Amino acid sequence: MSQMFFGQYLLDEQVIDADALGEAIDHADRVNARVGALAVERGFMSEAEIDQVQLEQRQTDLRFADLAIELGLLSREQAIELLREQKQRHKPIGEALVELGHLARSEFVDWLDRFHLTQLDLDAAHLELPLELCDEDLAVSLVEYFPRLFRRITQVPLKLQGGREWHGRSNLPYRACVSIEGEVPMQIGIAACPELATVLAGGLSADVPPAFGEIELTGALCEFAETFAQAGERSVVQDGLGASAGSAEPGALPKAGFWFPATTPCGRGVLVIEPR
DSSP, X not given: OOSOOHHHHHHHTTSSOHXXXXXXXXXXXXXXXXXXXXXXXXXXXXXXXXXXHHHHHTTSSOOXXXXXXXXXXXXXXXXXXXXXXXXXXXXXXXXXXXXXXSSOXXXXXXXXXXXXXXXXXXXXXXXXXXXXXXXXXXXXXXXXXXHHHHHHHHSOOOEEOOOEEOOSOOOOSEEEEEEEEESSOEXXXXXXXXXXXXXXXXXXXXXXXXXOOHHHHHHHHXXXXXXXXXXXXXXXXXXXXXXXXXXOEETOOOSSSEEEEEEETTEEEEEEEEEO
16 A cells, blocks of 8 residues: 555545545635635635735745744744634545535545555655665655645645656656756656646636646746756755756656655655766
8 A cells, every 4th residue: 555645545445436535635625714815704814815825835934924924924923823714624535525414424434444444554764765865864854745745836735755766768758857056966857647637737827717738737846846946956055055946848757766755635756866
């Protein structure tokens, strides 16, 4: 059993079908509130200020509320109030399935217990690096940062599984590769299924509702890869070393290195890291 989300587990166990899962995700998205949206709703921040924080988030390892406080756009008391309300309004996928009638309450509790049992040994191990990367500080930093950056851009949670040797092949259609040159050279590759690429494009675009073609999906993956590589560049520079992140090459992935399968409620992807 690999690291996964509860909805995907129910789908794999044939407890629900893909339509039911999609409906539950949409329902949860309508109910769940982002901190930024709540801030606008309460009159604490403007839409322009929300955009400012979200753009800045791509360049720093801070949560939305913490960054808004640092920028002087929220008070600490306002942030605490917003985070408390967000937690109260949160709707897990399992609860959404029950509310929509796709799962009885007793079934939900039973399957949730089974799911937690399958994940016990994986929760502590899914971010472990191969021995060859354990001494690579940049690789460690990137693996830890990848899920956080993805969630900040898309508002969708992502889990990485443990790394394994990469042989340069993937059947995922959307791919991008970018290099970090300098004293700690490294090549980074990202691949995604159509669903995951669409979510990423939606997070990076102002289009509502999103309607993306091949060019937009490929471009979104390249933009995300470059943003991710720039985070690695900043990490290296902060350590007093020289580094420069390049432009993403669409459709390409590293030929060797190590790959980390990525799982989200809406699709799958791959992170590839090749030290050079």
